[in-house]
Amino acid sequence: MGRMVVQHRANSRTSHTEQPSKAEPAAQTVKVSTTSKTTKSKATSRPKAVKPTTNAVKSATKPAAKTAAKAATTKATAAKTTKTAKATHKRVDAETARANAALKGLVGEAPAPTIEVKELGQFGRINVMDVTPDEERGIFPARVELGEPFKVTAQVFIEGRTKVGATAIVRNARGRETLRRRMMCTNPGLDRWEVTLKCGEHSDLKPWDEGYAAVKRQLGEWTVTVEGWEDTYTSWLHDARIKVRVLDDVDNALNSGAELLARWAVTLDAKLTVRDRKTLQQAAETMADESLTAEERLAAGDNPQIAALHETNPLRDGISPSQPQRFKVERPKSSFAAWYQFFPRSEGATIDPATGKIVQGTLKTSIAGLERAKAEGFDIVYLPPIFPIGVTNRKGRNNSLVAGPDDPGSPFGIGSALGGHDTVDPLLGTMDDFKALTARAHELGLEIALDFALQCSPDHPWVKQHPDWFRHKPDGTIAFAENPPKKYQDIYPIDFNADMEGIEKEVERVLNLWIDAGVTIFRVDNPHTKPVRFWQDVIAAVTKRHPEVLFLAEAFTRPGMMRALSYVGFTQSHCYFPWRNTKEELEEYLPVTNGDDGYYQHNTFWPTTPDILTAYVRDNGIAGHCVRAVLAAMGSPSWGIYNGFELLENKQRPGFEEQIDNEKYEVKVRDWSKAKKYGVAEMLTALNKIRRSHPAALSYHNLTVLESSDPNVLAFARHTSAELTGTGQADTLIVVVNLDGHDAHQSMIHLDLDKLGLPTDRPLAVRDELTGREFQWGWDNYVSLAPWVDVAHILSVQ
Structure with a gap:
């Protein structure tokens, strides 16, 4: 039946905790009944009697000693059964006994049974189908952050006009039930039910914080099971109200309700308190009292107190569980995060008064950027590549093909004679300087995200060490990157066809090196230009050793590729938010980001980036910057700001949706004292404070x-x-x-x-x-x- 069928796990805890146990029908015998149907039910619930004829046959073929032992065992078993039955009888309290006496002789209907599902594709007594989310037939589990509220829906129905209910059960990675919530029918015509759940409690602890071990233990694969059940009480109440109103077959209707309430009172699945049980038993006794008026009897089972119990502790007949839906529960900041980007070489940059030339910043002067990010309420600092920059075909200002003698080049042209992806650019400092930067970030409660661009300048050590990792033209030269008409002469793209396994091992080595230096997140440049399987292998290998590490995909591409990248481990993603500016565009886009897509692709809203400066931000001044900040911060749980936004850096390069004097190709010297006159930084700070203060965000x-x-x-x-x-x-x-x-x-x-x-x-x-x-x-x-x-x-x- 389609994508979803009811399935019962052989080792499921549901059969012991959420469904009526096999002993429960016997518990129903506290309703004294003279009907043959109920008597038969009692008989089938008792232990089977020992067959003396069988024992006699066996005894005739065995030595006398063994026969005597067998007889003794049989006698002991019978005595034990009798003792257990007596003990069970003694547990019926006085209130239950009084209700039993009042209900003696009433005729009741057999409740819907729980039908065991033994194989995939079988239905239970209640039909449960199309549980969502369930993309790709459940191969890839939906992803949620620990404590993040999320929605589950399902089709739940039964034959005829009988009423049904639905309950969602959340179990943690160890199979323990952590949450149970009633579902609401939101579309009766389509039998659609939904509920909002969460896996665990939200936490802001970072991987290095004391107490994070408790967070780590909660991560992993959780499940949600939808249990459909016959809502016997609601079905009865609907008919009983009508029959009492028109005086049609009133005694039968009310006696049936009395027996239903009495059975409800002793049903273990309802998880009732002693007080709740007595409430139901007293209501059953009153309803069975034929000396009262019909209205008085009905009122005993139709009142706010009983309605409240039906809402919180319902009688659930014929419980039918769905196949468990898997959810990958990820660590704090996997969904709810605030990013801040700056270039270390611009942070703390100055102009030499003697020469008039720019003196670039370093990792040591970048501490100021960390403190600014912290003051504005951000919790992740994202750094572009900090590796040595190639000299061959180095780009000049504004992406010009020829660099001047003082042009620093693009940090995305990675690699020189000084080293490659595993080396800190000496102009920025040393590996020890970088470790000091991450240590200070951690002191401030900030995570460091490092850009990982898997590409090389012509001077990268890999070009000589592994020439087969690059695509060659027929003339023997290595092809530089291009996306016609765009050309990137300073970059050699990796060719994965010759030795993908070797490239994977090297990339894993490099990522682990930076993780050891304090990086907990990688922002990956253009991952959609590399094989999805490559990322699947790399991310699996890295997170197996470092499960706390997150990955963000800078992938402005087709929806299928973006979804595939999320399936294989990219926790967050850049998206098309910068180009959604009109009311119509936003009303369409916000529900997409904050809907079923959000189980897999966590869109991070950035108003601008070093590559993106839209006409809206260019044309709407301070108000436009604040509008886009509000939409980013409140429109998505994850958002980010590229520094300079606070200083209204909004001049476009003619003919392009990017900044003039782009920081990717030069060092920026900024006067941060001017930020106060614009008020944008104040808005950013307020937004982050609001987000932290409100669970709804x-x-x-x-x-x-x-x-x-x-x-x-x-x-x-x-x-x-x-x-x-x-x-x-x-x-x-x-x-x-x-x-x-x-x-x-x-x-x-x-x-x-x-x-x-x-x-x-x-x-x-x-x-x-x-x-x-x-x-x-x-x-x-x-x-x-x-x-x-x-x-x-x-x-x-x-």
Whole structure:
């Protein structure tokens, strides 16, 4: 049956913890019944009697001593069975016994049984299909960060008009149940049910922090099982209300309900407290009392107290588990992260007053960049390649083909006579300097992400050591990189066809070297130009030794390739967010990033990069920078900023969507004291503070686009229920953005309070996290945003 069928694991704990055990039908005999159906049920639940004829035959063929021993054993077994039965009888308390007496003689229906599924493709008593997420037939598990809320859906149904329910069970990597939640039917016509879950609790601990070992133990492959079940109570209640109202077959309806409540009270799967059991037993006794009116009897089982028990501890008949869905639970910062990029050679760069020439920065002066990133609230610092830069065909300023005598070249033209990917550029410092940088970063609570561009300059040591790793032209020369009409004469691309295994081993060696120096994340340049299998092998080998290491893919390419890279281990990915600027584009793109795609491809939103400067950022000034920062920080759990954004560096190179005087080809000297007059750095700091303070910002699976009447005003909400926030209180953020960086706009914003799980019986008190102002909101709300006052509201529901 399609992609999903109900499957029962032979060694599943479900048969012992989530389904009624084989002993439970016997427990139902606390309902005293005179019907032949119930009597038969009792008989089949008792231990089988010893067959004396069989024993006699065996005794005739064995020595007398063995026959006597066998008889003694049989007698002991019978005595033990009788003793166990008596002990079980003694456990029935007085309240249950009183309910038994009241229910004696009532006629009940057999509950739906749990049908064992013995092979793939068999259905249980309830039908469970199409459990999502389940890409590629479940070969690649969905990926979530520890404690990240996520959504699971399924089709759950039964024949006829009988009501069903569904429960999702979360189990950790050791098979222990950690969470159990009722699912909601969101589309009755399609039998679609959904629920929001989480695997473990959110943590901000870094791999080097004390206590991280406890986080590490929680990582790995978790499972979610959807259990469909017959909702006997709801089915009964629907019919009983009608029959009492029209006085049709009332006694039978109410006596059936009394027996149902009594059975519910002793069902182990319901996990009831003693008080809950007594509540149900008393309700059953009242409902069975024919001296009361029909309305009084029905009210005993149709009231808020019983409804609350049905919500939290329902009677689940015919439990039918789905095949467990696998989830790869990853460490903190695999989904929820804030990146900050700077070039070490520009950090701390100065102009020599004597010569007027630029003196580039070093790894030692880059400490200032770490401190700025920390002050603005970021938690990952991303460094471009820090390896020696080639001389042959070195690029000049603005990607010119001829470099001047003082041009430093592109750090992506990797390798020279000084070394390759395993060497620190001497102009930046030494390996010890780099280790000191990562140590300081860790003291500040920052992770270091290092760019890994798998390409070489013509001067790279690999060119001589491994000439077969490069593609040669018919004339014997090595082909430089190109993407016609673009040409990269300073780079030789790797050819993986001749010796991919050898290249893999060398890359693994290099990555492990930098990990030992303190790197915990690699941002990989253009991974889509290399074989997917290559990355699959490399990432598997590296993470087997260092499971804490994360990988980000800088892959602006086709969706299939981006998805494949995520399957093989790229935890996060660059994406097309910079080019999604209109309301229509964003309303379409945000749900994609924050939907099923988010189980595999964790899009990281960057407003700009060294390679990207869009017309929107160029044309909308300070307001435009703040708008894009708000959208990036609140539109995705993972976002990043390329430094210089705070200084409004927004001049394009003519004819290209990238900066003029690009930092990739020259050293930048910046005056960071000017950042205060723009206020962009202040906005970045505020956004990171809001993100850290609100659990709703953590997930790729909780965003809802809101209706807004103005074409320049975008609105969306993030909501996480109280059970999943870790604080015991629901968390809702409402983001409203004026996309026009020049003019004010007014709009009506519609909130579907029911859908968002918000109160509908009173006004909502909301607080703007950017300004501290407070408002009252409801279903429809008026908003006015002027770029010179407020570019956005980020409202938290109080």
